[in-house]
Amino acid sequence: MRSAVLYPSVIAQEGEDQDVPSRLTSTKMDNATEETNTNGTADVSDSPEADQDTPESSGLPEPTLPPKPFEPVFTVKVTDAAKDGEVVKYTLKTTKIKSDSEEYKVVRLYEDFEWLEHCLITQNDIAGIIVPPLPPKPSTTAQSAEARSKKQLGNKKRHGSDDDEGNDIKLVVGDEFEKDCRSLEKYLYLVVTHPILGQDESITKFLTVREAPTRAKLKKSIFSNLSKAVGEARKGGHKDVNEFFQKERDTVNEVSVQMKEAKENFMKIVYGEQRVAVGLSHLSTALHLGGQLQEGADVVVNKLFTQFSEGLEDAKQGLEVMAVNDENTLGFSLDLYSRYLEAEKEMLYRRTCKMMEFEAASKAVEKAKPQKREMVVAARDKAEKEFEDISKAAEKELKNFHHQRVLTFQDSLVRHADAKIKAARDTYALLTKCVTALKTLDTSFKPL
Amino acid sequence: MADDREPPPLFDDEKPDKKEEEDDLFATPNEAPKEEVKDEPASLPTEPVQDKASEDLFAADDDLFGAQNMQEDSAAPPQLEVVDEPPPEMDISGEGEEVDLDSPETEGPSSPAKMEPDSDSSPLEAPPMAEVLPPAKPVTEEKPKPTPAPRKPSMEKSKEEIEEEESGDQFALDIKVHDPGKIGDGMGAYMSYKVTTQTSIPAFRRPSMTVTRRFSDFLGLHEKLSQKHVHIGRIVPPAPEKSVVGMTKIKMSKEDTSSTEFVEKRRALLERFLQRISIHPVLQMDPDFRDFLEQDELPRATSTSAVSGAGVLRLIKGVGDTLSKVTIKMDESDQWFEEKQNQVEALDQQLKKLHASVEALVTYRKELGISTAAFAKSTAMLSNSEEHTALSRALSQLAEVEEKIEQVHLEQADNDFFLLSELLKDYIGIIQAIRIVFHERVKSFHNWQNAQQTLAKKREAEAKFKQTGKTDKIAHAQEEIREWEGKVEKGREDFEEISKTIRTEIRRFETNRVKDFRNIIIKYMETLMNSQQQLIKYWEGFLPEAKAIA
Numbered sequence: 001m002r003s004a005v006l007y008p009s010v011i012a013q014e015g016e017d018q019d020v021p022s023r024l025t026s027t028k029m030d031n032a033t034e035e036t037n038t039n040g041t042a043d044v045s046d047s048p049e050a051d052q053d054t055p056e057s058s059g060l061p062e063p064t065l066p067p068k069p070f071e072p073v074f075t076v077k078v079t080d081a082a083k084d085g086e087v088v089k090y091t092l093k094t095t096k097i098k099s100d101s102e103e104y105k106v107v108r109l110y111e112d113f114e115w116l117e118h119c120l121i122t123q124n125d126i127a128g129i130i131v132p133p134l135p136p137k138p139s140t141t142a143q144s145a146e147a148r149s150k151k152q153l154g155n156k157k158r159h160g161s162d163d164d165e166g167n168d169i170k171l172v173v174g175d176e177f178e179k180d181c182r183s184l185e186k187y188l189y190l191v192v193t194h195p196i197l198g199q200d201e202s203i204t205k206f207l208t209v210r211e212a213p214t215r216a217k218l219k220k221s222i223f224s225n226l227s228k229a230v231g232e233a234r235k236g237g238h239k240d241v242n243e244f245f246q247k248e249r250d251t252v253n254e255v256s257v258q259m260k261e262a263k264e265n266f267m268k269i270v271y272g273e274q275r276v277a278v279g280l281s282h283l284s285t286a287l288h289l290g291g292q293l294q295e296g297a298d299v300v301v302n303k304l305f306t307q308f309s310e311g312l313e314d315a316k317q318g319l320e321v322m323a324v325n326d327e328n329t330l331g332f333s334l335d336l337y338s339r340y341l342e343a344e345k346e347m348l349y350r351r352t353c354k355m356m357e358f359e360a361a362s363k364a365v366e367k368a369k370p371q372k373r374e375m376v377v378a379a380r381d382k383a384e385k386e387f388e389d390i391s392k393a394a395e396k397e398l399k400n401f402h403h404q405r406v407l408t409f410q411d412s413l414v415r416h417a418d419a420k421i422k423a424a425r426d427t428y429a430l431l432t433k434c435v436t437a438l439k440t441l442d443t444s445f446k447p448l
Numbered sequence: 449m450a451d452d453r454e455p456p457p458l459f460d461d462e463k464p465d466k467k468e469e470e471d472d473l474f475a476t477p478n479e480a481p482k483e484e485v486k487d488e489p490a491s492l493p494t495e496p497v498q499d500k501a502s503e504d505l506f507a508a509d510d511d512l513f514g515a516q517n518m519q520e521d522s523a524a525p526p527q528l529e530v531v532d533e534p535p536p537e538m539d540i541s542g543e544g545e546e547v548d549l550d551s552p553e554t555e556g557p558s559s560p561a562k563m564e565p566d567s568d569s570s571p572l573e574a575p576p577m578a579e580v581l582p583p584a585k586p587v588t589e590e591k592p593k594p595t596p597a598p599r600k601p602s603m604e605k606s607k608e609e610i611e612e613e614e615s616g617d618q619f620a621l622d623i624k625v626h627d628p629g630k631i632g633d634g635m636g637a638y639m640s641y642k643v644t645t646q647t648s649i650p651a652f653r654r655p656s657m658t659v660t661r662r663f664s665d666f667l668g669l670h671e672k673l674s675q676k677h678v679h680i681g682r683i684v685p686p687a688p689e690k691s692v693v694g695m696t697k698i699k700m701s702k703e704d705t706s707s708t709e710f711v712e713k714r715r716a717l718l719e720r721f722l723q724r725i726s727i728h729p730v731l732q733m734d735p736d737f738r739d740f741l742e743q744d745e746l747p748r749a750t751s752t753s754a755v756s757g758a759g760v761l762r763l764i765k766g767v768g769d770t771l772s773k774v775t776i777k778m779d780e781s782d783q784w785f786e787e788k789q790n791q792v793e794a795l796d797q798q799l800k801k802l803h804a805s806v807e808a809l810v811t812y813r814k815e816l817g818i819s820t821a822a823f824a825k826s827t828a829m830l831s832n833s834e835e836h837t838a839l840s841r842a843l844s845q846l847a848e849v850e851e852k853i854e855q856v857h858l859e860q861a862d863n864d865f866f867l868l869s870e871l872l873k874d875y876i877g878i879i880q881a882i883r884i885v886f887h888e889r890v891k892s893f894h895n896w897q898n899a900q901q902t903l904a905k906k907r908e909a910e911a912k913f914k915q916t917g918k919t920d921k922i923a924h925a926q927e928e929i930r931e932w933e934g935k936v937e938k939g940r941e942d943f944e945e946i947s948k949t950i951r952t953e954i955r956r957f958e959t960n961r962v963k964d965f966r967n968i969i970i971k972y973m974e975t976l977m978n979s980q981q982q983l984i985k986y987w988e989g990f991l992p993e994a995k996a997i998a
Contacts, residue, residue, distance in 0.1 A: 251833060251835065254833050255830065255833045255834075258826060258829045258830050258833060259830065261826045261829075262823065262826035262827060262829075262830055265819065265822040265823040265825075265826045266823050266826075268819040268822065268823070269816065269819045269820055269823050271819075272812070272815055272816035272819045272820075273816060275812045275815070275816070276809065276812045276813050276816055278812070279805070279808050279809035279811075279812040279813075280809060282805045282808065282809075283802070283805040283806060283809055286798075286801045286802050286804075286805045287802065289798060289801065296791075296958060297958035297959070297961055297962050298791065298795075300962050301961065301962060301965055304962075304965055304966055304969055305965075308969045308973070311973050311976070315976050318980070402835075402836070406836050406838075406839050406997060406998055407998055409839060409842075409997070410839070410842070410994060410995075410997035410998050413842060413846065413990075413994035413997070414991065414994045414995055416994075417987045417988075417990050417991045417994055418991065420983060420987045421983075421984055421987045421988055421991070424980045424981075424983040424984045424987070425980075425984060427980050428977055428980040428981060428984070431973055431976055431977045431980065432977060434973060435970060435973045435974060435977065438966070438969060438970050438973065439970060441966070443962050443963070443966055445958075445962065447955045447958055447959075
């Protein structure tokens with residue numbers, strides 16, 4: 001059961017019968033082309049199993065933990081992102097873990113991911129689940145590129161940012177396909193490895209079927225987002241009956257803010273590194289605009305400058321490498337968990353709502369008149385069961401979640417430090433070479 | 449700047465008059481360490497360090513030549529000669545070494561004869577000279593390496609040339625400006641600086657001394673040196689800039705990072721100013737300079753204040769000069785000067801561009817430092833909220849690492865600034881000083897031309913008198929003619945003198961430029977390397993913590 005308030009415009013779907021959800025396009029419908037399959041035709045893949053069979057899912061999805069430990073079925077890589085006009089197409093490569101030979105290659109748009117998320121949310125009882133967050137839609141328009149550039153590189157006209165005629169050199173950051181691919185890949189990983197969500201057939205379809213599932217338009221109504229926010233504000237402060245959960249709620253409220261801030265500040269470092277790299281590059285270029293004389297001191301000075309300029313380029317490259325690595329390691333995790341913590345908050349909120357329902361139902365029992373009593377008690381019992389179920393699920397989920405979080409950060413921090421060390425060492429080596437060259441440069445000259 | 453020891457200049461003096469100077473030297477009481485029969489003439493304290501004889505006695509230049517890193521070139525220690533007579537050879541560029549050889553064996557005696565006639569040209573007689581050079585080369589190579597101090601006079605043939613060489617730390621002048629302190633309060637407050645000098649130059653009273661000076665004293669020194677030297681073509685290091693904003697902050701007791709930076713910037717600037725003077729062979733021996741370094745009390749240099757009478761005069765003179773720059777045109781028949789001026793202008797452009805780039809770099813780096821600090825704080829907060837102990841500890845370590853890295857960035861930004869930016873600014877200032885001496889040469893030419901014109905007029909007058917039979921006026925006219933002939937001759941001499949001096953100065957400038965830039969660039973690259981090393985150190989320290997999380 002889902003709490004209807006949270007998911008706007010959901011065309012109601014019961015969780016029990018999910019093998020062939022009527023809502024979803026079944027395999028039959030995939031073949032039909034009456035709906036617009038925007039990317040079906042542009043499919044570049046030549047996957048061996050281009051058939052429409054859906055490989056079996058690992059069992060009936062249940063609202064609570066399946067009896068046997070869950071094992072993920074797939075490994076997915078997002079190998080490529082290609083722009084087709086304004087639309088970006090992502091290529092996904094999937095292998096079945098149990099049998100390596102089964103490989104699938106499909107092309108998806110971001111909207112397909114959104115649809116997948118929607119399906120997962122609506123077809124599973126996600127009450128006690130921390131739903132992996134889908135990365136926000138990457139922006140690919142020119143304006144957004146400029147906006148991104150401004151944010152990263154600053155929009156103040158700076159010294160040295162002119163070319164020879166004094167025109168402002170526009171520094172535009174390129175599209176971040178690489179980053180997007182990795183974010184989406186991580187999202188799929190989290191989904192595929194989730195004990196409950198990973199069993200959803202939508203995933204299988206999403207990953208293995210050449211044509212993208214037909215999508216219904218998802219309306220995100222502003223109103224329901226608002227009411228959601230208001231609801232959270234009102235109920236979010238409601239005291240918990242359970243100490244563990246109360247603590248968890250308090251912590252997540254605090255940490256999610258801090259994590260966001262840390263992520264913002266970290267990205268500022270990355271942008272800062274990029275800016276310094278640009279500064280070094282400008283200086284390096286300016287050193288080349290040297291004197292034109294072929295004799296005298298200028299020759300030597302030009303030689304010095306050229307060598308110096310190379311050294312600066314080395315330093316610049318080092319910084320650029322660091323910036324990229326930073327973003328891919330610690331930056332990535334900070335970003336992911338900024339969003340993931342929000343998902344945790346939402347889950348806890350759902351539980352809080354259930355708790356309040358239960359409390360309300362219990363109060364109702366106390367006040368009930370005899371003739372209604374049975375009904376009210378039944379309602380209360382139901383609320384109690386739901387609350388217990390969600391609490392149990394949540395507890396398990398939280399344990400997994402935090403465990404995964406710690407491991408993820410450990411991994412990121414280690415890779416972050418490793419990358420820094422390597423980049424610094426490489427840069428140092430290059431600079432050493434440069435200094436040696438400078439020191440042995442012949443600085444004799446014929447005075448004119 | 450003067451980190452590197454200036455090997456004492458060596459020169460050979462073949463000139464008889466040099467000998468006299470030496471005698472003079474011995475006469476002066478100061479000479480304590482008068483070991484060598486030195487060409488101390490450099491320490492010609494007794495003579496006004498005016499002209500020919502005392503030119504560039506000390507190769508104040510740092511090791512550019514031979515001493516330091518040019519080990520490969522040690523064979524031919526570069527010599528900068530100051531040629532007393534302006535032999536044409538002056539324009540010769542040596543043989544690949546910064547040797548301004550005008551061939552030792554050359555026309556010493558002949559050169560006077562070869563004095564360029566009034567056709568201003570010390571034309572680049574490179575071709576004729578060229579032959580001379582190769583032979584010169586071996587000669588110079590025989591020259592003792594910089595280290596052995598005693599210069600064997602026999603080594604040098606050219607009497608007029610004094611060759612400067614570094615030869616160890618014999619005549620070092622090591623100057624430091626330190627301990628800035630605020631004196632007084634309010635608008636009358638000022639900064640005082642300690643100036644400590646270590647020297648082995650005998651002309652100084654003590655080998656080591658410390659005095660207290662204030663900013664206006666430095667300006668006063670610059671004023672005095674300019675008055676004495678600029679008009680004969682010497683490049684005087686530019687005066688340190690006044691900064692109303694910076695000083696007002698100090699006076700108002702604003703103690704913040706920007707005022708500490710300002711003070712440090714100024715201190716370093718004053719130090720470089722003095723060091724540049726100290727490596728100039730002539731200026732180094734200027735008594736006013738010596739007084740500045742030695743005297744406990746200096747008369748207040750009130751004339752340096754912008755609003756003083758002298759200041760106003762300076763202003764007027766400056767305006768006049770600017771106008772004259774525009775109006776006086778000179779037929780430059782000496783291509784060397786024209787090329788040099790163009791070159792200097794091109795250099796100016798380049799340096800200004802570089803300076804702008806460096807300033808941008810400094811800003812970016814400082815911003816990076818600030819971002820790093822902000823992230824460190826966020827990380828610390830995360831660490832506090834984190835329940836998992838090991839992760840919390842790792843995050844706390846991360847916060848510390850990031851704080852240290854912030855320092856690395858800020859230090860590097862300082863290096864960007866103090867090494868590169870200030871160097872560029874200094875040179876832009878020196879170029880301005882160069883423009884000034886070029887202009888002085890133009891003025892000198894102008895004087896000479898005027899004298900010639902007047903002489904011509906006087907001659908005409910005399911002829912007229914002769915014609916019209918005004919015999920009484922003839923004698924007077926002839927007197928005037930003689931007078932003006934003398935002036936013309938003087939004008940020509942002065943012009944040639946200044947031209948010669950400028951050539952030497954420019955050569956020294958070029959040499960110094962190469963050396964300065966090389967040294968600073970290397971030093972700067974080394975700071976970049978150092979930053980990387982620090983990063984490695986900090987991150988390697990962090991790695992085990994990160995690994996130990998789970």
